[in-house]
Amino acid sequence: MIRVRIAPSPTGFAHVGTAYTALFNYAFAKNKKNEGKFILRLEDTDVKRNVKGAEEAIYEGLSWLGLSWDEGPDKDKGEYGPYRQSERLKTYREWAERLLKEKKAYEDEGAIRFKNTGKDMVWDDLIRGKISFPGGEVTDFVILKSDGYPTYNFGAVIDDILMEITHVIRGEEHISNTPRQLALYTAFAKAHPKFAHLPTLRNKDRKKLSKRRDPVDLRVFREKGYLPEALVNFLCLLGWSHPQGKEIFDLEEFVRLFDFKRVRSAGPIFDTTKLDWINGEYIRKTNNDSLAKLVWEYAERKYPLEKVEEIIPLVRERMNKLSEFFTLAGFLVEEKPPKPLFLTDSYSANISGATISKLNNLPESRWNKQNLDKVLGEANRMAGTATGDFFMDIRGTIAGSSVTPPITESIEILGKKETIDRLKTGQKKFSK
Ligand code: GLU
Numbered sequence: 502m503i504r505v506r507i508a509p510s511p512t513g514f515a516h517v518g519t520a521y522t523a524l525f526n527y528a529f530a531k532n533k534k535n536e537g538k539f540i541l542r543l544e545d546t547d548v549k550r551n552v553k554g555a556e557e558a559i560y561e562g563l564s565w566l567g568l569s570w571d572e573g574p575d576k577d578k579g580e581y582g583p584y585r586q587s588e589r590l591k592t593y594r595e596w597a598e599r600l601l602k603e604k605k606a607y608e609d610e611g612a613i614r615f616k617n618t619g620k621d622m623v624w625d626d627l628i629r630g631k632i633s634f635p636g637g638e639v640t641d642f643v644i645l646k647s648d649g650y651p652t653y654n655f656g657a658v659i660d661d662i663l664m665e666i667t668h669v670i671r672g673e674e675h676i677s678n679t680p681r682q683l684a685l686y687t688a689f690a691k692a693h694p695k696f697a698h699l700p701t702l703r704n705k706d707r708k709k710l711s712k713r714r715d716p717v718d719l720r721v722f723r724e725k726g727y728l729p730e731a732l733v734n735f736l737c738l739l740g741w742s743h744p745q746g747k748e749i750f751d752l753e754e755f756v757r758l759f760d761f762k763r764v765r766s767a768g769p770i771f772d773t774t775k776l777d778w779i780n781g782e783y784i785r786k787t788n789n790d791s792l793a794k795l796v797w798e799y800a801e802r803k804y805p806l807e808k809v810e811e812i813i814p815l816v817r818e819r820m821n822k823l824s825e826f827f828t829l830a831g832f833l834v835e836e837k838p839p840k841p842l843f844l845t846d847s848y849s850a851n852i853s854g855a856t857i858s859k860l861n862n863l864p865e866s867r868w869n870k871q872n873l874d875k876v877l878g879e880a881n882r883m884a885g886t887a888t889g890d891f892f893m894d895i896r897g898t899i900a901g902s903s904v905t906p907p908i909t910e911s912i913e914i915l916g917k918k919e920t921i922d923r924l925k926t927g928q929k930k931f932s933k
Contacts, residue, residue, distance in 0.1 A: 503537025505530045505668050508657065511546045511555035514718040517771075518672065518702060518710065523568045525699055526670045528737075528759035537667070541573030542660060543585045546650045561637030566729045567752055578617030579593035581664045586656050587636040591653040594899045596659050596689075597644055605688045615655075615685065622680035625698035626846055627668070627761040632681040642681055654678055658685040660752035666694050672696040673766075697761055698901050700740045703768045710771055726799060726823030728787075731780040739769035749782050789813050799823040804834040811914050813905035832900040833914055839901025841927035844893045847886040851894035857924050860917070868917050898927035 505526045509519045523539075528535035541563070545551050559574065570576065574584040584591055597613045600606035606615045617640055623633040644655035651659070657678075661669060676698050686693040698782065704715050717720060722732055730751060737755045738748065741764050784792060793810040800809075809826075816829045832839045859880045863872055881891040894914075896905050899920060905911055912920050 502539060502665075503530055503535040503667050504665050505537060505660070505670055506540035506542050506664065506666055507671075508542045508544045508660070509549065509559055510547060511552065511559060512547070512550040513552050513555050513558075515558045516712075517717045517719060517722070517732075518568055519559065519564060519738075520568070520719060520732075521739065522671055522699060523563055523704060523927040524566070524733065524755075524806070525697075525738050525741075525759075525764070527568045528756045529668065529697075529761075531756045533757065536771070539569075540581075540664060540666070541570040541576075542664070543574055545690065546586045546653075546656055548587070548650070548909075565635075565723060566733050568733075576671060585740065586651070588659070589656075590649050590651075592663070593645060593656060593659055594649065597651075597655070598704055600644070600688060601628070603688075606644060606754070609643075612643045613645040614641050615644045615681075615688070617641050618684060618687070620684070620687070622677065622683045624683060624693070627695055628700075628764050629669075629698060629766050631807050632676065633902060639680045639684055640820065641830075644685075644883065654681045658682050658689075659692055661689050662686075662689065668695045668697065670697045670699065670861050673701050682811050697764075698766075700766055700768050702739060702771045707768065712763055712896065712926055715771065716773065724845070726825065727776065727780050728783045728795070728823070731783040732776070734783070735776045735779050738775075739771065740764065740765050740767075740905070742830050745901070749779065756928040777821045784820050784823075789817070792817060796823055796826045800827070808834055815914075818905075830906055830911075832902065832905070834902055835912060838919075838923050838926065841923070841930055842897035842901055842903065843927075843931055844897040844903055847884070847890050850884045851881075851891045852928050852931065853884060854926055854928070855883050856860070857921060857928065860924070861921055863917070865917050868913060870909050870913050875910065895924075899923050 507519065507523050507526055509776060510518070513820050523667065527539050529535060530539040541559075543556060543559075553925045556574070564569065572578065572581060572584065574582075577584060590635065597606060600615065601608070604616075606613050608614075617638040621633060623631065626632050640851065643652050645651055660666075679696060683693055702710050704710055708714070712718070716725070732753050734749060737750070741759075742756060743750060744763065775931070790810065793813045794808065797804065797806045797809045812830045812833055813828070814827055820826055827834075859876050863876050877892075877895070881888055884891060892908055893903065896916060897903060898909050899908070899912065899915065
C-alpha cells in the first residue's frame with residue numbers, strides 16, 4: 502500500500518508551495534495503479550513560529566483546491582496518529598534513547614547528537630535519478646534538542662517510519678537533508694522510503710517565490726478571484742507535462758495520467774500571466790448560471806443574484822478573474838453612482854437636455870436594447886457629433902469609465918430612472 506505525506510509547518514498562512522507539493526503527493530497516491538493514502542502531518546515543533554489559525558488555514562487552503570487527505574490531525578483513526586509532531590515528543594525521546602543505548606548517539610549539553618558513520622549516501626531519486634553524497638558530508642548532528650523537541654531531520658524520519666510512509670515527495674530544498682535522514686534509517690536498520698524531490702517554484706526573475714515579492718498565500722488567490730480548478734491546473738503544469746501536450750485539464754485527469762517520468766527537475770516558472778490565461782479559460786467553460794453564482798459568492802452575496810445573472814453574459818468573455826466582473830460592471834451593481842468622466846470635447850452637445858429628454862420619453866415598458874439603440878441613434882444625430890464621441894460620453898457619464906460592457910445593454914440593465922439620474926448629474930457637474 503502506497504502511503505505518502507506532506508508535513509507543512511503551521512507558521513502562518515497556507516503557502517502555494519504546500520499546495521504544489523500536496524498536489525503531486527495526492528496525484529501519486531490516488532493514481533489508479535496506486536490507490537494509496539495521502540497523509541497530512543503538521544510539523545509544529547518550532548514552537549516560537551507556530552501561529553494561531555495557521556492549522557485551519559492549511560485545511561482550508563487544501564480543501565478549497567479539492568486536495569483531500571485520508572489521515573491528519575482532524576482525521577485520526579488511531580492507528581498512526583497523532584499527526585501533530587508536538588504531540589509525539591515521548592516517541593521521539595524513546596527512539597533517540599535507543600540510539601544512545603546502541604552508542605549511535607551521544608549526549609551533548611542536554612541535547613542528543615547523532616554520531617555520523619562517515620559512509621557515502623546514495624539514493625535513486627524518482628525525479629532526478631541517482632544522487633550521491635560522499636561520506637563526511639554528514640557531520641554529527643543534533644536529533645533531540647535540550648527542550649525535548651526533535652530536529653526536523655529526526656522528527657521526519659521517525660514519523661515516516663511509524664506512519665509507514667513509502668514515498669517521500671517534497672521540495673528540492675530537502676535534497677541536502679536526505680543524507681542525514683538516510684543515515685538515520687540505516688542506524689535503525691529500516692528500509693528507507695523512495696524519494697522524489699520536486700523542483701523549486703520560481704518567479705519570472707527566476708527567484709524562489711517569496712512572500713514579500715510574490716503571491717504565495719492561497720487565500721490571496723481566492724481573494725483575487727481565481728478559481729480553485731484553474732489554480733490546480735496551473736500548478737500541475739509546473740514541472741509536469743501532459744502526454745498529449747494539453748494545457749487545460751482537470752484534477753481527475755492529472756491523477757489518472759500522473760507519472761514521475763513526466764516531471765522535469767528544472768525550475769518551473771510561476772508565471773501569473775499564464776495563470777490568468779488559464780483562469781480565463783475556466784471562466785469561459787463555466788455556464789452563465791454557475792458563473793453568476795461564483796461571482797455572487799465571491800462578492801459575499803452583497804448584490805442580488807438576479808442582477809449578477811443579467812450582467813454575466815455581457816462580461817464573461819472579457820473576464821480572466823472573478824474580480825474583473827466588478828472592474829467591468831461594478832457601475833451596474835454598486836449602489837453609489839460612479840463619478841462621471843468627461844471624455845470628449847463635445848460633452849455638452851452629447852449629454853444635453855435634448856439627449857436626456859429623448860431618453861425620458863421612452864416609457865419604462867419599452868426600455869430595452871432595441872428601442873434604446875434607436876433613441877440613442879436619434880439623440881446622436883440631433884447632437885450632430887461623432888458617434889464614437891457620443892457613446893464615449895454616455896459611457897463616461899453612466900459608468901465613470903471609458904471601458905464598459907456594450908453600452909445599450911448596460912443602460913437597459915441600469916434602468917430608466919438610474920440612467921437619467923446619472924446623465925443629469927453629469928450634465929450638472931459639467932456645466933459647473
Ligand atoms: N516541513 C517540511 C516542509 O514543508 C517538510 C519536509 C518533508 O516533507 O520532509 O518543507
